[in-house]
Amino acid sequence: MDRTTILCALTALLTGCGARNHLVVGSKNFTEQLILGEIIAQHIEARTHQPVERKLDLGGTLLAHQALLAKDIDMYPEYTGTAFTNVLKRSGVTDPAVVLEQVRAEYSSGFHLDWLNPLGFDNSFAMTIRGEDARARHLQTLSDAAADPMGFTLGAGYEFLTRPDAYGALNRAYSIKWIGPPKSMDLGLLYQALEQKQVSMAAANTTDGLLNKLDVTVLKDDKHVFPPYQACIVVRQEALAAYPNLRAILSELSGKISDTQMRKMNYAVDAEHRPARDVAKEFLVGARLL
Numbered sequence: 179m180d181r182t183t184i185l186c187a188l189t190a191l192l193t194g195c196g197a198r199n200h201l202v203v204g205s206k207n208f209t210e211q212l213i214l215g216e217i218i219a220q221h222i223e224a225r226t227h228q229p230v231e232r233k234l235d236l237g238g239t240l241l242a243h244q245a246l247l248a249k250d251i252d253m254y255p256e257y258t259g260t261a262f263t264n265v266l267k268r269s270g271v272t273d274p275a276v277v278l279e280q281v282r283a284e285y286s287s288g289f290h291l292d293w294l295n296p297l298g299f300d301n302s303f304a305m306t307i308r309g310e311d312a313r314a315r316h317l318q319t320l321s322d323a324a325a326d327p328m329g330f331t332l333g334a335g336y337e338f339l340t341r342p343d344a345y346g347a348l349n350r351a352y353s354i355k356w357i358g359p360p361k362s363m364d365l366g367l368l369y370q371a372l373e374q375k376q377v378s379m380a381a382a383n384t385t386d387g388l389l390n391k392l393d394v395t396v397l398k399d400d401k402h403v404f405p406p407y408q409a410c411i412v413v414r415q416e417a418l419a420a421y422p423n424l425r426a427i428l429s430e431l432s433g434k435i436s437d438t439q440m441r442k443m444n445y446a447v448d449a450e451h452r453p454a455r456d457v458a459k460e461f462l463v464g465a466r467l468l
Contacts, residue, residue: 200228201253203215203222203230203234204234204245204250204251205234205254207235208365209454210301210383210443210444212447213440213447213457213458213461214255214409214458215454216232216459218431220459220468221431221467222427224467225430226421238336239337240264242256243265246414249414252413252417253414253417255297256412257410258274258277258408259404261281261412262280262405266284267342268280269343272406277405277406277408278293281293290414291412291414292414293410294411295433296433298432298433298435298436299385299437299439300406300408300437301383301384301409302384302399302407305397306379306380306396307372307379307394308394309392309395311378312397320351320352320354320403323354324354326355329355330356331358331376332360332361332380333372333379333380335363335364335365335368335381343404350403368381369382369388369392386441386448387441387442387443387446388448390441409440411428411431413425434467443458443461
């Protein structure tokens with residue numbers, strides 16, 4: 179065993195061999211998360227003048243959460259309702275403040291993770307149909323859809339179909355007639371499938387950029403089945419302790435992103451095919467944070 183290996187082994191006993199001395203920002207694997215990951219990383223770099231490692235496009239909720247627990251990343255953007263139902267396995271609460279409070283408390287005590295104040299927007303599920311169908315069949319709410327005898331073919335992402343707060347909750351509250359099994363697909367293909375009539379309902383999201391551009395109708399969740407999904411930054415407490423200014427830096431993003439702004443940024447990436455890093459930089463400049 180050479181001298182370097184011995185030193186590394188000794189260091190590992192104290193701090194872990196190869197322990198990093200920089201921050202790592204993660205994200206899940208869809209457009210909005212990539213944009214938010216870039217916003218967070220670029221904002222930290224601008225304030226600290228230190229490079230930030232990006233581990234974006236990690237996958238779904240549980241993969242991102244595990245990466246945080248394993249210290250592979252130091253923070254990532256998450257949604258209160260997603261954490262409440264999928265990680266903590268809670269249900270039955272729809273008050274945004276109560277959900278945030280419970281998520282904060284349980285993440286802190288159970289995982290040593292902190293939830294910062296919301297970024298300013300809520301990204302809930304948007305059960306979307308073609309505008310022509312909404313007009314012809316007089317559909318405005320999910321209860322209207324449940325009462326429609328024609329039924330629907332559903333297109334959705336994998337997470338929507340497997341999460342308890344999503345497809346399961348929808349079916350428990352609304353007896354919608356499904357014509358065949360749901361079609362699982364990439365989120366980026368949902369609107370194309372809807373337009374091409376491969377599906378007649380899509381499980382989209384309320385901050386999708388295409389909602390303002392296409393002739394579609396989002397059916398109102400009139401029974402308030404879906405919990406609130408306020409976007410926040412979740413950070414390892416250990417990282418906050420190691421970087422004393424980090425909390426203040428990240429808190430500058432709280433309340434800065436509206437639903438409209440997020441929808442616009444998503445559209446810029448999804449429809450205009452602009453790089454997420456450029457869209458993120460443009461937002462930070464416009465918000466006078468860069």
